Amino acid sequence: MPEPILDVRNLSVALPDDAGWRTIVSSVSFDVGQEIVALVGGSGSGKSLTARAIMGLLPARARPTADRLTCGGDDLRTLTEREWTRRRGKLLALMPQDPKMSLNPGQRIGVQIEETLLLHTSLRKEERREAALDMLVRLGLADAERIHRSYPRQLSGGMAQRAMMAAMLVNRPRLLIADEPTSALDREVQTQILALLRSLTVDLGMGLLLISHDLVQVARFADRVIVMRQGRIEEELAAHELADARSAYTRGLWAARPSAKTYGGRLPTADEAL
Incomplete structure (x- = not known):
């Protein structure tokens, strides 16, 4: 059997309360x-x-413990x-609930998609742009050029969700x-x-x-x-x-x-x- 991408064993999370510590997540595997x-x-x-x-x-006040918590080894x-x-x-990447609230309203979609590539790769500007456009097309946005230069307010809810997905997936995370x-x-x-x-x-x-x-x-x-x-x-x-x-x-x-x-x-x- 291949190794799992994510392996969680006995994960617990405790938060402080008036009585000391309260376990919110208990021994999850x-x-x-x-x-x-x-x-x-x-x-x-x-x-x-x-x-x-x-x-x-x-949050900083949380106290997590786990026997094993690995991703990609x-x-x-x-x-x-x-x-x-x-x-x-x-x-690994996290896609939040509401893309309209998570996307920066003052930045074009293309800038936000390419940010991950700027942080994690050595791709040149034009290569980052091509990767962003390719991911938008993969996500069913035929008018990728327009989406790339748009602001979040100019997109429908479905388009904004796809744009957020592109930002999370453009660098091909394992999870x-x-x-x-x-x-x-x-x-x-x-x-x-x-x-x-x-x-x-x-x-x-x-x-x-x-x-x-x-x-x-x-x-x-x-x-x-x-x-x-x-x-x-x-x-x-x-x-x-x-x-x-x-x-x-x-x-x-x-x-x-x-x-x-x-x-x-x-x-x-x-x-x-x-």
């Missing part, structure tokens, strides 16, 4: 290969905190801030963490973005850790699913098995998905299934 692994669970289950621990982006537990700067955008990457988009554009991410996972040979609340899309596009509840892993299963999950909590999450049948009515909570 999983791996990601060249595939899409979805991290799902209710609000406050620890999904985003787990992702930030992997990226080295926890690098031990992420021991990196200095300077070493993290060299790896973010090259070894992409996408935190609710389609939450601000309509259903059709959500499907397009997730289909692109699935295709690029194969084309670029990368792993994708997808944080999502949309179990219907997860079942369609992910390979495996890790279900978190109250900071722990509740269950791990193949994405196509979500409808037949063993855990009552996972079945509750699945039952709580909106659909045409439930339109206008009250959806159950996942905990009501327990």
Whole structure:
């Protein structure tokens, strides 16, 4: 079996409170290969905190521990801030929830896409431009030249999301963490973005850790699913098995998905299934 791109063993994250330290993420273990692994669970289950621990982006007051935390063979537990700067955008990258809020409104899209190449490669200016344009085309933006010279305010939500994806992927990281990457988009554009991410996972040979609340899309596009509840892993299963999950909590999450049948009515909570 090939080595996983991401290997997490017994990751915990504690935060200070009035009583001392409170463990928010507790003994989480999983791996990601060249595939899409979805991290799902209710609000406050620890999904985003787990992702930030992997990226080295926890608040200063947080106390992370892990028996093993590697990406591409690098031990992420021991990196200095300077070493993290060299790896973010090259070894691993984080795609935030809202691209319109994350893109710099005062800079053209091309400048923002090429920034990673400027930091991590020795490519000349014209080579960086060509790489940025190529990635925009890969992401389904036929009018790449116009997008490249546009400002974020001139783009639709779907275009801005693709531009953000281009900025994260142009340097071909080994692992992409996408935190609710389609939450601000309509259903059709959500499907397009997730289909692109699935295709690029194969084309670029990368792993994708997808944080999502949309179990219907997860079942369609992910390979495996890790279900978190109250900071722990509740269950791990193949994405196509979500409808037949063993855990009552996972079945509750699945039952709580909106659909045409439930339109206008009250959806159950996942905990009501327990």
